[in-house]
Amino acid sequence: MSSHGFATKAIHAGQAPDSATGAIITPIYATSTFVQERPGVHKGYEYSRSGNPTRSALENCIAALEEGVAGFAFASGLAAESVIIDTLPKGSHIIATDDLYGGTFRLFDKVKRELQDLEITYVDMTDESAVVGAIRSNTRLIWVETPTNPLLKIIDLEKIAAMGTAHELITVCDNTFASTYLQKPLTLGFDLVVHSATKYLNGHSDIVAGLIVARQDDEVSRRIRFLQNAIGSVLSPFDSFLLLRGLKTLAVRMEAHCANAHAIALYLEAHPKVREVLYPGLPGSPYHRIATRQMKGYGGMVSFYLQGGAEGTERFLQAIQLFSLAESLGGVESLIEVPALMTHASIPKEVREKIGIGDTLIRLSVGIEDPDDLLRDLEQALATLN
Numbered sequence: 001m002s003s004h005g006f007a008t009k010a011i012h013a014g015q016a017p018d019s020a021t022g023a024i025i026t027p028i029y030a031t032s033t034f035v036q037e038r039p040g041v042h043k044g045y046e047y048s049r050s051g052n053p054t055r056s057a058l059e060n061c062i063a064a065l066e067e068g069v070a071g072f073a074f075a076s077g078l079a080a081e082s083v084i085i086d087t088l089p090k091g092s093h094i095i096a097t098d099d100l101y102g103g104t105f106r107l108f109d110k111v112k113r114e115l116q117d118l119e120i121t122y123v124d125m126t127d128e129s130a131v132v133g134a135i136r137s138n139t140r141l142i143w144v145e146t147p148t149n150p151l152l153k154i155i156d157l158e159k160i161a162a163m164g165t166a167h168e169l170i171t172v173c174d175n176t177f178a179s180t181y182l183q184k185p186l187t188l189g190f191d192l193v194v195h196s197a198t199k200y201l202n203g204h205s206d207i208v209a210g211l212i213v214a215r216q217d218d219e220v221s222r223r224i225r226f227l228q229n230a231i232g233s234v235l236s237p238f239d240s241f242l243l244l245r246g247l248k249t250l251a252v253r254m255e256a257h258c259a260n261a262h263a264i265a266l267y268l269e270a271h272p273k274v275r276e277v278l279y280p281g282l283p284g285s286p287y288h289r290i291a292t293r294q295m296k297g298y299g300g301m302v303s304f305y306l307q308g309g310a311e312g313t314e315r316f317l318q319a320i321q322l323f324s325l326a327e328s329l330g331g332v333e334s335l336i337e338v339p340a341l342m343t344h345a346s347i348p349k350e351v352r353e354k355i356g357i358g359d360t361l362i363r364l365s366v367g368i369e370d371p372d373d374l375l376r377d378l379e380q381a382l383a384t385l386n
Contacts, residue, residue, distance in 0.1 A: 014060025077196025080210030099148035102344035154287035161189025199330030202246035256368035257300030329365035
C-alpha cells in the first residue's frame with residue numbers, strides 16, 4: 001500500500017478481510033497457543049507471546065504509516081523504550097534531549113543507568129553543536145523527543161540523523177507528541193521511532209500501549225524482535241484490536257486537535273494573565289520555521305506560563321471545568337496538568353527549574369470538543385486570577 005495516502009493506509013494497511021469468514025475488521029485472536037500440523041510446522045503462529053494475528057496486523061499497519069520495514073507492539077510506551085535501551089552493550093553512552101518525558105528520564109536515570117552501567121548526557125538538541133560536543137568514544141545512541149515534553153521545542157531531525165550516520169550512532173525519535181500523521185522521522189534518516197501509543201495513536205484514553213518502528217532490517221531491528229519475545233512485554237490481542245480501531249480515525253482526529261490547539265494558543269498569547277505561550281504554530285515561536293518544514297501540522301499540545309505564582313496556578317486549576325486535571329494526553333477529551341507536580345515530578349527539582357519546568361507552567365492536551373466551549377472554559381478560569 002505504499003502508493004496510498006495516509007488515511008487509506010490507516011484503515012487498510014495490514015488489515016485484509018479475515019480469510020476464514022470475510023470479516024472486514026481484524027478479529028481479536030484471544031488464544032494463547034496455536035495447533036501445529038506436526039512438530040515445528042504451523043501457519044505462522046505458535047504461541048501468542050511470540051506472535052499473534054491481531055498484534056501482527058497492528059505492527060504491519062504502524063510500519064506502513066511510519067514508512068518503516070517492521071513494527072513492534074508492547075504493553076506500554078516505557079516497555080518499548082526499555083527494549084530499545086536493552087539492545088545496547090553494557091557501559092554505553094546515550095545522548096538524550098534535556099526536555100524529556102519524566103517517565104523516560106526515570107527509566108534512564110533510575111533503572112538503566114544503574115543496571116546496565118550506562119552513561120547519559122542530557123543536552124539542548126536545538127543546539128546541534130551541543131550534540132556533537134557530547135559524543136564520546138562509547139556513545140552508541142542519540143535519543144530525541146520532538147516536539148519536546150512539555151516545553152514543545154522542535155529539534156531538526158535531518159541534522160540529528162546526519163550526525164548519527166556520520167558517527168555510526170543509533171538514532172531514536174520519540175514521536176508521541178507529533179504522531180505519525182504529523183511527522184515521519186524515519187523518512188528523515190532516523191533508525192527507530194517509538195510511540196506511547198496510549199496517546200494520539202489510540203486517541204480514546206482506554207488502553208496503555210507502546211510501539212517501535214524500524215527503518216531497516218538490520219542488527220538493531222533483529223535484536224528488538226528477539227527481545228520482544230524473550231522479555232515478553234507484548235501488547236495483548238484485545239488492546240491491539242482497540243489500537244487498530246483508533247488508528248483508523250487518526251487523520252481526522254489530528255486535524256481537529258491541531259485546529260483547536262492553534263485557536264487556543266492564539267487566545268492565550270493575547271491574554272494579559274498569561275506570561276508566555278509555548279506552541280510551535282505561533283509565528284513568533286523560535287521553532288515555527290523548523291516545525292513548518294518538518295511537520296504536517298503543529299500538534300494538539302499547548303504549554304504556557306501563568307502570570308503570578310503557585311497560588312494563582314492552583315486557583316486557575318480549581319476553576320477550570322471542561323479541561324480535566326489528569327496526566328496523559330492525546331485523547332479526544334481535553335486535559336490539563338502541571339508538569340512539575342505531575343508528569344515530570346520524577347525529575348529532580350533543580351533539573352526541572354534549570355530547563356524551565358516551574359510551578360506556573362501549564363500543559364494542555366487539547367481535545368476535539370467544540371473550540372468555542374474550550375475557549376470559554378479557559379476564559380472563565382483565567383478571570384479568577386488577580
